[in-house]
Amino acid sequence: MPLETTTTAPDAAVPAPDAAPARLGRRRDHSRDADILDAAIEVLAEVGYDGMTMEMVAGRAKAGKATLYRRWPSKGELVVDAVACMKSKGLDADHLPDTGTLRGDLVAMIKPRAVEDADRKLRVMGGLMSVISRSPELAEAISSAIVEPRAEVNRRLFQRAIDRGEIAADCDVATISMVAPSMTAYRLLVTQRPVDRDYLIAIIDGVVLPAVGLKPPAGDPGAQAAPLGPLADD
Amino acid sequence: MPLETTTTAPDAAVPAPDAAPARLGRRRDHSRDADILDAAIEVLAEVGYDGMTMEMVAGRAKAGKATLYRRWPSKGELVVDAVACMKSKGLDADHLPDTGTLRGDLVAMIKPRAVEDADRKLRVMGGLMSVISRSPELAEAISSAIVEPRAEVNRRLFQRAIDRGEIAADCDVATISMVAPSMTAYRLLVTQRPVDRDYLIAIIDGVVLPAVGLKPPAGDPGAQAAPLGPLADD
DNA sequence: TATATACGGAACTTGCCAGTTTCGGATACC
DNA sequence: GGTATCCGAAACTGGCAAGTTCCGTATATA
Numbered sequence: 001m002p003l004e005t006t007t008t009a010p011d012a013a014v015p016a017p018d019a020a021p022a023r024l025g026r027r028r029d030h031s032r033d034a035d036i037l038d039a040a041i042e043v044l045a046e047v048g049y050d051g052m053t054m055e056m057v058a059g060r061a062k063a064g065k066a067t068l069y070r071r072w073p074s075k076g077e078l079v080v081d082a083v084a085c086m087k088s089k090g091l092d093a094d095h096l097p098d099t100g101t102l103r104g105d106l107v108a109m110i111k112p113r114a115v116e117d118a119d120r121k122l123r124v125m126g127g128l129m130s131v132i133s134r135s136p137e138l139a140e141a142i143s144s145a146i147v148e149p150r151a152e153v154n155r156r157l158f159q160r161a162i163d164r165g166e167i168a169a170d171c172d173v174a175t176i177s178m179v180a181p182s183m184t185a186y187r188l189l190v191t192q193r194p195v196d197r198d199y200l201i202a203i204i205d206g207v208v209l210p211a212v213g214l215k216p217p218a219g220d221p222g223a224q225a226a227p228l229g230p231l232a233d234d
Numbered sequence: 235m236p237l238e239t240t241t242t243a244p245d246a247a248v249p250a251p252d253a254a255p256a257r258l259g260r261r262r263d264h265s266r267d268a269d270i271l272d273a274a275i276e277v278l279a280e281v282g283y284d285g286m287t288m289e290m291v292a293g294r295a296k297a298g299k300a301t302l303y304r305r306w307p308s309k310g311e312l313v314v315d316a317v318a319c320m321k322s323k324g325l326d327a328d329h330l331p332d333t334g335t336l337r338g339d340l341v342a343m344i345k346p347r348a349v350e351d352a353d354r355k356l357r358v359m360g361g362l363m364s365v366i367s368r369s370p371e372l373a374e375a376i377s378s379a380i381v382e383p384r385a386e387v388n389r390r391l392f393q394r395a396i397d398r399g400e401i402a403a404d405c406d407v408a409t410i411s412m413v414a415p416s417m418t419a420y421r422l423l424v425t426q427r428p429v430d431r432d433y434l435i436a437i438i439d440g441v442v443l444p445a446v447g448l449k450p451p452a453g454d455p456g457a458q459a460a461p462l463g464p465l466a467d468d
Numbered sequence: 469t470a471t472a473t474a475c476g477g478a479a480c481t482t483g484c485c486a487g488t489t490t491c492g493g494a495t496a497c498c
Numbered sequence: 499g500g501t502a503t504c505c506g507a508a509a510c511t512g513g514c515a516a517g518t519t520c521c522g523t524a525t526a527t528a
């Protein structure tokens with residue numbers, strides 16, 4: 001049951017020393033990799049690392065178990081790869097909303113697609129929680145695919161607010177950037193309650209904005225400042 | 235699967251009123267229950283639910299595996315019982331510090347013994363994270379032994395600050411009470427960094443107090459207002 | 469002291485799952 | 499078309515852990 005933590009040469013076999021081999025026969029269909037990794041993410045989100053079996057992943061991806069082992073040497077490395085592949089999806093710290101106010105930016109991040117993506121990432125994280133402490137590779141994958149992208153987005157939004165003079169320059173950006181990630185994770189994984197738009201607005205208006213010295217709008221909280229309807233997406 | 239979450243001797247000394255069978259022979263030594271449950275908590279904190287084996291618990295408690303199964307019908311119910319037994323230890327919402335200021339109260343909660351206790355509870359929670367969503371009994375045990383006591387303590391401290399007019403009456407106590415629990419859990423379990431006095435002070439002064447409209451003390455943050463030396467305990 | 473029960477330890481049974489092998493069929497290169 | 503390789507399916511192996519049974523011993527009641 002221990003995680004295989006070998007750092008592997010992934011698929012690159014022994015290099016033919018002299019002649020380019022110019023392989024023969026059917027080629028490995030690497031487009032299936034994504035299907036398998038997606039299936040693994042699904043299963044991880046539902047039953048966690050120890051509940052996941054290679055048969056489940058193979059079945060979900062309509063693949064054979066042997067195909068999985070042809071591509072990854074062990075369950076542990078498949079999972080690390082699957083988590084790492086989540087990095088490219090979702091948040092993009094280079095294309096953030098810029099509404100002119102911190103609250104506007106934070107609220108603009110709340111889109112159905114983004115909320116759903118964050119929800120899945122949190123569930124995957126929860127399913128891997130008890131393994132994190134014993135697998136540095138997995139911890140690193142989770143950090144760089146889930147934790148850091150989200151923290152980085154927040155740091156940029158707060159830094160912009162500092163740069164435009166909206167909030168104090170000496171506020172603890174590093175700590176405040178973790179407020180929403182921490183609270184949503186706790187809410188979803190520990191108390192098992194939904195992380196929806198209302199809850200995110202409550203964090204923004206009840207904790208984050210007051211913490212940086214801003215007053216949330218007075219009226220019905222969160223009702224306004226929703227520039228897009230519920231069906232609007234990216 | 236019947237739920238047996240009794241934390242004390244179920245077959246108490248109450249004698250059957252009429253036909254008391256007056257059992258014969260050696261009696262079950264219920265003082266061992268606590269040893270076994272403590273061993274289970276230790277193992278859970280170290281390797282999580284799926285990593286924990288009944289042999290490990292028995293070995294740690296210097297008991298036989300059969301003794302465990304004489305007292306609990308399954309691993310799952312032993313774990314639920316072990317978590318439920320954590321409820322009585324640590325926080326006591328009826329004997330909270332009362333320093334006259336919210337910050338004083340929050341800082342007074344930071345004692346080596348309390349930090350250590352919270353740390354262990356968080357690790358246990360992390361080890362059970364992926365099981366919570368599929369075991370309502372376990373979710374309930376965690377909630378009432380770990381989540382609620384901590385939230386209740388915070389709610390009381392904030393409510394007292396409201397009552398004495400120190401902070402606004404309309405602040406979102408329910409949400410703010412979850413800030414520190416959420417952030418410490420994330421810090422310890424996800425980012426794997428220590429939850430020590432400095433980090434707790436950073437949360438108090440960098441997030442919680444500003445969020446309720448209070449200014450933390452200006453100077454070296456957290457250095458003062460530590461009325462007791464590092465060796466002082468409860 | 470006699471008896472009924474609990475105890476720790478160890479052997480045992482059972483089932484599951486990681487990982488391997490085998491096989492008939494599909495597919496891309498030559 | 500020939501062939502080497504990949505594919506999915508299924509059978510198989512081996513180890514590990516949940517749960518059970520048995521045994522020699524300890525201990526509380528009568």
